[in-house]
Amino acid sequence: MQRFEAPWTWNGRIWARTGCNFNSNWQPACETGDCDGRLQCNGLIGIPPATLVQVALQGDKGKPNFYDVSLVDGYNLPVSVTTRPFSPKCTIGSCSKNPNNFCPQELQVVNKNGEVVACKSACLAFDIDSFCCRNEFGTPEKCKPSVYSKMFKDACPSYYSYAFDMPPPLVNCASKDYVITFCPSAWGTNQASI
Known part of the structure; x- marks a missing residue:
């Protein structure tokens, strides 16, 4: 378990390697x-x-903080986020399936042993405007979910699967303690919380 403190106005990203x-x-x-x-x-x-x-923390302790889990750049492992004390409305659940187990070959990242260790998003794999929701496709009306983002959404319904995911899986809750768990217990015994 790793604990860290952030300033009340901190904005940032947390990921597992x-x-x-x-x-x-x-x-x-x-x-x-x-x-x-x-x-x-x-x-x-x-x-x-x-x-x-x-994560986007607000400067005013009475205002809610905003957080989400994103697969817009791809997936490497499941994550859950909640507040302490626990509140169901402030929780982002983990994945119901492991996308690495059914990741299409064109999105796979394999290690030196040939094992799939991550699954790229379509934007990362192909760098095409329609998958990346940019330029001509830079609005929710023009950028729709792809077969790839639907695959991620099916496995991880609480996460952003592409830039204009609807409804936006953004959580806003006022709390001073958040627990981020990599590989929650349903996924095995290797887990770390922050």
């Missing part, structure tokens, strides 16, 4: 979510695909 070896001289040091081979990312953003927890 997998398959890391920080004792080697090769980069990247992690199979997924690597940040330039460093142990401490220190403001660098991890290399996608990685499941992202996005």
Whole structure:
């Protein structure tokens, strides 16, 4: 378990890295979510695909904070988010299925052993405006869910599956303590909470 304190006006992203070896001289040091081979990312953003927890804390302690889990850049492992004390309306649940188990070959990220360790989003894999919701497709009316984003949504209904996911799976709750759990217990015994 890792605990950290953030300023009341902090905005940021939290993600898990997998398959890391920080004792080697090769980069990247992690199979997924690597940040330039460093142990401490220190403001660098991890290399996608990685499941992202996005947080926006408000300066006024009475105002709600905003947070979501995004697969817009792809998926590497399940995450859940809740408040302490626990509140069901302030919880983002985990995935019901592991997208890595049925990730289409064109989206797969495999490690040196040939195991699927992450699943890219269609935007990340193909870099096409219609998948990335940009330029001509930069509005909710023009950018619709793809077969790929629907696959993510089916497995992880509480997460953003693409940029204009509707209804937006954004949670806003006032709390001073949040618990982010990587690989919640339903997924096995390897878990870490923040």
